[in-house]
Amino acid sequence: MKKIFDDTEIAFALKSNTDLNTSYLLFKMMNFKPLVKIGTGFINLALKLHLPVENLIRKTIFDQFCGGINEEDCLKVVDTIFAKGVSTVLDYAVEGKAVETEFENALQKTLKIIEFAKERQAIPFAVFKPSSFGRIDLYEKIEKQQAINAEEQKEWADIVARFDKVCQIAHQKNVTVMIDAEESWMQTAADNLIFEMMQKYNKEKIIVCNTLQMYRRDRMNYLKEIHQKAQSEGFFIGIKLVRGAYMEKENERAEENGYPSPICASKQETDKNYDAALQYITDNLDTFLLFAGTHNETSAYYLMELMQQKKITNNNPKIWFGQLYGMSDTMSFNLAANGYNVAKYVPFGPVKEVVPYLIRRAQENTAVTGQTSRELEMIIEERQRRKKSHR
Incomplete structure (x- = not known):
């Protein structure tokens, strides 16, 4: 290569x-x-x-x-990098909120991004974090199947409704929405909800994408499991692959609570996991959309090699490369210059909030x-x- x-x-x-x-x-x-x-x-x-x-x-x-303090503020960045062939994923990067008004605000922001994406070729995806739509500890309770009171039942129903609203509008507007991955102790609850959205909205086209953090030892099995279900039930799967963002927190929590860490024992194991997922998805591209979120040049070259071997064109709409804004420009702009689909994650929000x-x-x-x-x-x-x- x-x-x-x-x-x-x-x-x-x-x-x-x-x-x-x-x-x-x-x-x-x-x-x-x-x-x-x-x-x-x-x-x-x-x-x-x-x-x-x-x-x-x-x-x-x-x-x-x-990219800026709000969506409009980001448009200069959006247009500038698109002139070089690099698309944008606008990411409302306000984190750690825990009140209903903030969750509703995040919902409205996500719906606005979908509207932006519908109107602009330069913005092919929308994105949100599960914790921007509801409390992390409530996801955790749902995951552990703990009893929840009437107020929490209402809260959870609101979270489900927010997910469904975003996916429904995205389906109507024909905009693909990626849902970020978070800590393992809440992720299964999020996974189950995202899977339901895929079953509902990915029947004719890929609208809903989940994110798999491949530093988790269980993610290859999960990928194969949902693929089998999608094949038997007749829907498509959108996957964003990343290595992972919460390693230190995951390992510390596992040690404190006396359970085996869900994280791979070494970086080499994580790399092997990530590349195995690239191969699995490109082997089954009839079912998948792949967004390869990576700053690792070796993995990017490996995906390019897989595409070449399988005679997948550089600009195949079912394969995207993604990097964060402000990082790995040597990857993003050179990939775009060679005809690959590339998108930068461009975070935005008020300075203090981000x-x-x-x-x-x-x-x-x-x-x-x-x-x-x-x-x-x-x-x-x-x-x-x-x-x-x-x-």
């Missing part, structure tokens, strides 16, 4: 020298784990003390990883061995290329 991810000129064509320098400084800082710990602690404290740090956050980490997301993003960058170093390496290479070209 021809190596395409080293072309920094294509990757950073949209970045000015100033933008490139800002990214360089940010990733340089994120490459130093103690600094990330101090910096994220400072941001949390400053916001609690109502210090005027929003502008600083906006001009640094926010602008690197977020800080938990931004902190998680910074922490994940330091936790993934080599990720920040690779970003830095490519930025440095592009800066050097530009200097040479201006001599």
